[in-house]
Amino acid sequence: MDNARILVVDDDREIARAIEKNLKMEGYEVVKAYNGLEALDALVSANIQLILLDVMMPKLDGLSTTMKIRESKNIPIIIISAKSDDSDKILGLSMGADDYITKPFNPQELVARVKSHLRRYMHLGYMDDKVRTSKIQVGGLCLDTDAKQLEVDGEAVRLTATEYKILELLMTNTGVVFSAEKIYERVWNEPAYSVENTVMVHIRRIREKIEINPKEPNYLKVVWGIGYKIEKH
C-alpha cells in the first residue's frame, strides 16, 4: 500500500515538483504529467492508484480529463484548483472527482487527503466483503453499531459515548439537518434548553477526530442558523 503510485497533473511544473517531493517523503511513487492528454497517456502506461489533477490546463482541462478517466477507471481523483467557488467544487465533484482542494493548499492537508483516499480505495474491496447490517458507511466513515466503534478510512478512532451517539444519529439519517435541541433531546434524553453551545462543543470534537481539516469539514457540516448534518456520500 505504501508504494502506491500517484499521478500528479499540473501545467505548473514547479507545483507538480513540490507535490512530488511531498508525496515521495511519505513513501509514494509519483508520475508527473503537465496536461490532460499526458495524464491519460500516463494512466495507460503505468499502474496508477490515485490522481491529483489541476483544472486549468492546456490541451485538455482537468474536468474533461476527469470525465475521460471515469469512462474506464474507478481510481480516486483529487482535483487541485485555484477556483475556490462552491459552484466550482460542486461541478468538479459531480464530474466524478472524489475530492476538491483549492490552491494555495496546505501541503500537510494535501498529503493527509491523499492518504485518506488511498486507504479507502485500497480497503474498499476488503470492506465490501465484511459488510454487515450493523455497519453504517458514509464515505470513509464506518460506524460499527454493535461494537460501538468508528473507523475513518479504515483506522479506528476513539469516541466518547456522547460523541458516538451524536454521530450515530447523524450517520443513520444522512442529509437530514438536526437542530441542537433535537440532537440534545435524542442523545441526552433530556428537555433541551440553551444547548447550542453544549452540542457545538461536541460537534467540534467529533470534527477534530474525523475530519482532515476541521475548519473545512468534509463530513460533519454546520447548517448555519439551522443545525447540523452529515451529507450523503
Add this chain to the structure above:
Amino acid sequence: MDIKLKNISRKKSTKAAVFILTVIMITLTVAQFQFISYNDIIPESLIIREYSKSEYFLTQEVRNAWYEINSMMENRGEVPEYAHYYYFISDGEKTYSNVEGKDKNFFKQFDKAFYSYEKGTWTIGENTNPGGITNFYVSEGYTIYISYPDEFMNEKQQEWEESREILVPFAVRVGALAVIILILIAFLMFQTGKNQLDDEIHLTKIDSIFSDVLFLFFIPLAAFWIIGISNLYYSGMSHVRQMYSTLWIGILTAFISVMCGIILLSLTRKAKAGRLFKHTVMYSVVYRICDFFKSLFDGRMFERYPLTKSLFYRQLVFITSSAFLVFLTFLFLLLYVPLLVLIPPVMEIVIIYWYIKGNNKTFEDINKGFNESLGEQMKAERMKIALVTNVSHDLKTPLTSIISYVDLLSKEESLSETVRDYVNVLSEKSNRLKNIVSDLFDLAKSTSGDIPLELESLDIKKLIEQTLADMEDEIEKSNLQIKTKLPENSLNIYSDGKKLYRVFQNVIDNALKYSLAGTRVYVELEEIDGKAVAKIKNTAAYEMDFTAEEILQRFSRGDKSRTTEGSGLGLSIAESFTNVCGGKFKVEIDGDLFKVQISFNLDR
C-alpha cells in the same frame, strides 16, 4: 458734490419721502377739483373772458329762451313771466313778443347779446357766422329776435369774473402741482432700483410678478377710483357732507396713487433691467410654445432619443395629411363631384401603409439598439467577472509554489537556526498572503454582485450561538469575555447562512483582535420593529482616530501598527456580505466603544 447728491438721492429714505410727497400732492390736486365743483364755479370762465361769448351762456340761457319761444309759437308752451330776456317771434301771421310794438332796432340796441333769426339764418349781433346757435332748429318762415337787457348781462359778467378770480389761481396751482408731480415721478422712475453702492438695477420681491399681470392691476385700480369718486362726489349744499366727500375722495386717491405708484415703479425697474417684456405671462407662454416647435426642428427634442425623431415626424406628416384628406373629402362632397370623392380614401390607405411600415422599421431599430446596449452591458459584466477569476488564478498559482516550497524548506533537517527562523517568517507571511488574496477575491466578487446566494429561512439567534461556539478556541485565547444577550425565542430571517456566518465570524474576530485586554465583548440580538438587530460592541485597545466610513473602506485598518495578521478586509467583507444577503451593516464609533450593528428584516 456729485457723488454726495447721488448718495442722498439714492437713499431709501429719500426715495420714500419723495414717494409720500408725490402721493400727497396728487391727493391735494384731486381734492381741489372737489372744492371747485363745490363752489359752483363754471370752468369755462377760465378760458372765455366774456360771459356773453361763452358756450355756457349760449347753451344754458339762449338755448332755453329759444326753446320756450319756439314752444309758444307751436302752441306747446309759454314763455314764463319772469323771463329775463326780450323776444319777438313771428311766422308772418301770428306774432308773439313781450315788448309789444318794438321793432328790430329795439332788440339791436342790446348788442352784447342780440340773437336774430331771419330768412332761415341765425345771427348773433352783427355776426352772421354764429357758430353753435345754428343747432337750434327753427322753421324757415319764422323771424325771431332775442335780446338780453344790459343789466342782466352786466350782473352775469360780474359773476363770471368772480368765478374767474377763483379759477385762475386754482389753475395755476394745479398746473404747478402737476409739473411738480411729474418731476417727482420722473425722479422716482429714474432712481428706482438703484442703490448707493453700485449702478446696477436691483429688483425687489414685487418685481417677480409678471409685468403684464402687474400692468393689468391698473384697470381695476382705475375703475375703483372712478367708481369711488363718482359715488363719493357730492355737489349739494351741505357743507359737512362736502367736507366728508372731499376727505373720502382724498383718502381713496391717496390709496390708489400709492398702489399705482408701486406698480409704475416696479414696471420701471423691470424696463430698466430690460425684463419688462420678457418677464410677462404672454412672453413666457409664447416663448414656450415657440421653443417647443423650434425644438422639434433644431434637433434639441430628440438629442437623446434620435430614434423617436423619425417616429415623431412620421406622425406629424400622417396627422396633417390625414386631416387634409378629410378636408378634401368634405370639399368634394359639398361640391358634389362623385368620382373625386374616391381619391382621398385611396390616398389615405397609401398613407396608412407608409405610416405603419415606417413605424415598424423604427421599432425594430429601437429594439436592436436596446438589445445591443443590453448585450454590451452583459459583456462588460462578464469581462469584469472573468478578470477577477483570471487575476485570482494568476495570483494563486505562484502562491501555491511559494507555500509548497517554503513547506519543503522547513522540512529540511540540515538548516541552521537563523535559516530556520527565516523560513518561519516566510511561512507565516506566505500564509498571510494566502488569506489576503482569498479575502480580496471574496470582496471583489461580493461587491461586483457576482456571488451565488443560497437563501433559506434560518434562525439568526442560533447562527450567532453556533458562530460563538465555533470560535471558542479564538475566544479562549483572546483573554476576553464574551457577554451575550440573546432573545428567548428564535428570530427567523431569510438569508444565506454561510455568508452570514462569515459576517459574524469577521466582526467577532475583529472585536477579539482589537479589544483592550480584560474587557468584555458584548454580543446582543433583539427584535426591533420587525427587524432582527444584532449588536457587537467592544472596547478598543487603542485610540480610534478614524471614522466609521474609513474603517469600512477597503484595506483601511484600525490599528496601523498591527499588521501581522488578517487582511484588513474583514469588516469590508462583512459589510459587503451583509448587503448581498439583504441586511444592513452599520459601524458606530463612540470614544473607545466600537459598535457594529447588523440588521435583517424578519422572515414571517
